[in-house]
Amino acid sequence: MSTRRVRARPGEGNRLREEILRAAEQLLIEAGTEDALTLRAVARQAGVTTPSVYLHFADKEALVEAVCLRAWDELGNRMRAAAEGVADPFAALGRRGHAYVRFALDHPVQYRILMMRQNGCESTSQASSACFQYIVDAVATCVHAGVLRGTPETLALGLWSAVHGCASLLIAQPAFPWPEDLDAWIYDVIAMAGYGAALSSRVPRKTRPSSRELTTELDRLKTRFTADRA
Known part of the structure; x- marks a missing residue:
């Protein structure tokens, strides 16, 4: 008592x-x-x-x-710490994405209340703005390095959708048979979003390649990377 x-x-x-x-x-x-x-x-x-x-x-x-909102400062600290000592901006972006999802899983109740409720409020807006800005900052570094092309805010919206979707599904569907190595799967999801953004930001909307063209070019890229690392 x-x-x-x-x-x-x-x-x-x-x-x-x-x-x-x-x-x-x-x-x-x-x-x-x-x-x-x-x-x-x-x-x-x-x-x-x-x-x-x-x-x-x-x-x-x-x-x-x-x-x-007490937990939200921790999100920024985690994302910054995840990229410390990582010279490659694209790798640092991936580390920050993983830190974002892990933060959500460590604070599922707070994340759900502030980021998954239908009715928005001032605090929800604060939390969303903070999340978005953390990702914009990481993306801007990649744009400056040339690995991503475009407006950091626009690119960040797409990548934020990926990490938020990943976190939201894991929180909302805990009984789903997720992969045993959850961290590896989270990194795979982030990699798909990151490489997709790098490719998409270089291909004009009006000239999207066909499935055959895309397959050919990607296979050539795979062959080249495999040969370089052999």
Whole structure:
């Protein structure tokens, strides 16, 4: 049973807010859904009165969003750390994509609430903007290096669709028989999206190659790479 804490002294408001957020985060993760998260339950978990929670959060929705946004700085840190020491910008882009999906899987409840809900809100917009900008920054490096061609924002939208789709499916369909080596499969999905973007950004829309032409050219490329590495 939680112990009632004494009233916070002046200047301790931020600490109390943090304690409330930690308590709410624990409850959210344990329940797996925001439906079980009530301000009364959070107050009980944090050892404070329900009015104390209302002093920091106007309602349940505000508390849930604040809890979810706590994790979002970690996403940026993970994506930057994943590319540290990787000189090849295209390889660094792949590492960042993998870090994105892994972040979503490590924080499935927060990711689902902020990135998979139909009704958008200010916090959802904040989370989406942050995700998008992380990917734009990585793509811009590839455009500068010449491996991708086009506007970073436009290219990033396509690649974001790939990593978000991968993460969303894994979160929404946990019982699906996914490959045993999940990390390898995630890298394969990211590779397909990345190589597809590199190829697509070089082929004008009005002159898309036929299946036969594409097969011939790709087989030539495969032969050349195989010979170079033999």
